[in-house]
Amino acid sequence: MAIAIYQVVVIVPNINDAEKMAAAEKIYQEFNEAGIETLLDDRKERAGAKFKDSELIGIPYRVVTGRSLAEGKLEVVTRATGESQDIPIDEVVSTLKQWIDEQL
Numbered sequence: 108m109a110i111a112i113y114q115v116v117v118i119v120p121n122i123n124d125a126e127k128m129a130a131a132e133k134i135y136q137e138f139n140e141a142g143i144e145t146l147l148d149d150r151k152e153r154a155g156a157k158f159k160d161s162e163l164i165g166i167p168y169r170v171v172t173g174r175s176l177a178e179g180k181l182e183v184v185t186r187a188t189g190e191s192q193d194i195p196i197d198e199v200v201s202t203l204k205q206w207i208d209e210q211l
Contacts (some may be wrong), residue, residue: 108167108210113146115203116166120154120173127172130196134170134181137200143207162186167210168203 108114115138119131131147138145146166148157154173161169171182180193183203194202 111167113144113166114207115145115168116161117170118148118157122149131172141200141204
């Protein structure tokens with residue numbers, strides 16, 4: 108965590124989906140306002156390429172605006188364990204802030 112260039116990456120698997128793109132931009136802004144160093148990956152790449160790149164860079168947490176968005180949740184993956192969980196959108200920033208603060 109201490110040496111990662113970003114603490115969180117927000118990945119939009121399908122940048123052509125306006126709802127998912129808007130959710131990603133909103134959560135990205137909220138992370139920045141909370142003082143969390145965040146990268147928004149909105150490149151025109153396949154989702155797998157974006158996931159691989161975030162792993163190679165070593166970003167500790169990956170937030171994905173994927174299928175769970177329809178249920179009001181975002182997928183959060185912890186790089187160290189590979190654990191994935193769906194967290195309600197309004198709890199994502201506070202949850203990750205707590206996890207990051209515990210590690211620093």
